[in-house]
Amino acid sequence: MDGILVIHKEAGMTSHDVVAQLRRILHIKKIGHSGTLDPQATGVLLVLVGKACKALPYLEDTDKEYIATMRLGEKYDTDDIWGALQETREVMPIQNFDSVLQTFQGNIKQYPPMVSSVRVNGRKLYEYARNHETVERPLRDVTIYDIEALDDQKLEFRVACSSGTYIRSLCVDIAEKTGNLGCMSSLVRTKVGRFSLNDACTLDDARNGNFKLHTLMDMFAGYTQIAYEPIQDVFNGKKIKLQCDADEVMITHNQEIVAVYQRVENDVYRCARGLW
Numbered sequence: 001m002d003g004i005l006v007i008h009k010e011a012g013m014t015s016h017d018v019v020a021q022l023r024r025i026l027h028i029k030k031i032g033h034s035g036t037l038d039p040q041a042t043g044v045l046l047v048l049v050g051k052a053c054k055a056l057p058y059l060e061d062t063d064k065e066y067i068a069t070m071r072l073g074e075k076y077d078t079d080d081i082w083g084a085l086q087e088t089r090e091v092m093p094i095q096n097f098d099s100v101l102q103t104f105q106g107n108i109k110q111y112p113p114m115v116s117s118v119r120v121n122g123r124k125l126y127e128y129a130r131n132h133e134t135v136e137r138p139l140r141d142v143t144i145y146d147i148e149a150l151d152d153q154k155l156e157f158r159v160a161c162s163s164g165t166y167i168r169s170l171c172v173d174i175a176e177k178t179g180n181l182g183c184m185s186s187l188v189r190t191k192v193g194r195f196s197l198n199d200a201c202t203l204d205d206a207r208n209g210n211f212k213l214h215t216l217m218d219m220f221a222g223y224t225q226i227a228y229e230p231i232q233d234v235f236n237g238k239k240i241k242l243q244c245d246a247d248e249v250m251i252t253h254n255q256e257i258v259a260v261y262q263r264v265e266n267d268v269y270r271c272a273r274g275l276w
Contacts, residue, residue, distance in 0.1 A: 001028055001213065002051040002213070003050070003052050003216075004046055004048055004052055004215070004216070004218070004219055005022070005046075005047040005048075005049055005201075006192075006195045006199045006200045006212075007022075007200060007203065007206070008042070008045075008197060008200035008202050009037050009043060009045045010042060011039070011041070011042050012040070014036075015037050015045055018045055018047065019031050019032065019033055025206050026206070028050065031047060031048065031049050031050075032053045033045055033046060034047075034048060034059040035059070035062065035163070035192060036117075037189055040082050041189060042187075042188050042189070043066075043188040043189030043190055043197060043200075044189045044191060044192045044195060044197060045189075045192075046059060046062075046195065051275065051276065052275075054274070054275045055216055055220075055273075055275055058220070058260065061164075062193040063145070063160065063193065064162075064165070064189060064191060064193075065159065065190045065191035066158070066167050066187060066190060067156065067187075067190055068156070068157060068159065068184055068186065068187045068188075069151075069154055069155055069156045070155045070157075070171040070174065070175065070183065071155070071182065071183055072091045072094075072175055072178075072180045072181065072182050073090065073091040073181055073182075074088055074089075074181055075087040075089075075181040075182075075183065076183050077115075077129070078113060078114075078115045079113045079115075079166075079168035079169060079171065079172050079183055080183050080184040080185070081184070089180070091180060092179045092180050094178050094180075097155060098148060098149035098152075100174060101147045101148065101149055101157055103177065104147055104170065104174065105144050105147050106143070106144060107141060107142075108142060108143070109139045109140065110142055110165070110166060111138075112137055112140060112166055112169060113169055114126070114129040115129055116166065118138070120136070120137065125137065140164060142161060142162050142166075143161060144159060144165070144170075145160040145161060146159070147159045167184060167187055168183070168184045168187075171183055171184040194218075195214070195219075199212075215257075216250075216256070216275060217250075217255070217256065220257060223246070223249065224244055224245075224246035224248075224249045225249070225257065226242060226244065227251075227252045228242070231258070234253070234259050234271065235258070237274065239268055239269065240261065240269055247262060248260065248261070248263070249269065253276075258276045259271055259274050259276070260272045260275065
C-alpha cells in the first residue's frame with residue numbers, strides 16, 4: 001500500500017496521534033505525515049503511506065491555506081487561547097478589518113511562537129518555553145499570497161501562505177497593527193498544495209475503508225514529468241541527459257514517479273531522490 005492519504009484531522013489530537021491510529025487501521029508501519037497541525041486545529045493533514053514516505057522532503061515546503069479567527073484584548077504565552085493568559089487590555093475596535101488584513105499581503109517577516117519547533121542555538125523554542133527561559137527569536141521571511149476577511153464581527157479570515165507561516169503569529173501582528181493585544185482562537189487548514197478539505201476523509205472513513213490513496217503523480221502534477229529509458233540507469237542512480245527547461249524533474253516508469261532528478265549542467269541531470 002503506497003500513496004498519499006488526505007486526512008481531515010479532528011480537534012484534540014496531535015498529528016502523531018493520527019499516524020498512530022492509521023498504522024493500526026491500515027496494518028502498515030511505514031506511515032508519516034507532512035506538516036504538523038496543532039492539536040486544537042482541524043483540517044487537512046497529508047499522510048504518506050509506504051514508498052510515498054520517501055517523498056517527504058519535497059512536501060515540507062508546500063503552500064497552505066487556512067481559515068482562522070482571532071480574539072482581541074488578550075495575550076497568551078502560546079499566542080492562542082489554549083495557553084496561559086498573560087495579559088488583558090481594553091479592546092480598540094477595528095473599523096475596517098479587511099483593509100488591515102491587506103497590509104499583510106506579500107512578503108513579510110514574523111517572529112515564530114515560543115511554543116514552536118524552530119531551533120535557536122541548537123534547541124527548539126518550545127524547550128526554552130517549558131523551562132521558562134527567554135531567548136531572542138529569529139525573524140523569519142514568509143509570504144502571504146492572499147488574505148481576506150470572512151466575518152468582521154467574529155474576526156474570521158482566510159489566508160493562503162507559504163510553508164513556515166505561523167497563523168498564531170499573524171493574529172498577534174494583526175492585533176498589534178490595530179493597537180490591540182490579540183491571539184488566535186480557532187484554526188482550520190483548508191488546503192495543502194493541491195489537496196483541499198474536499199479531498200479529505202476522516203479517521204472513521206479510513207476505518208470503514210472509505211478512502212482514496214492519491215499517487216505521487218497526483219501530488220507532483222505541477223512538476224515536469226518525463227518517462228525515461230533505459231529506466232535501469234535511473235534505478236542505478238546514474239546521471240542522465242534530458243532535453244527540457246526544468247531544473248528539477250520527476251522521472252516516471254509505468255505511470256509512476258520513481259525518482260527526482262536535478263540539473264547538474266546543461267542537459268546533464270543527477271538523481272536527487274529515488275522514490276521506488
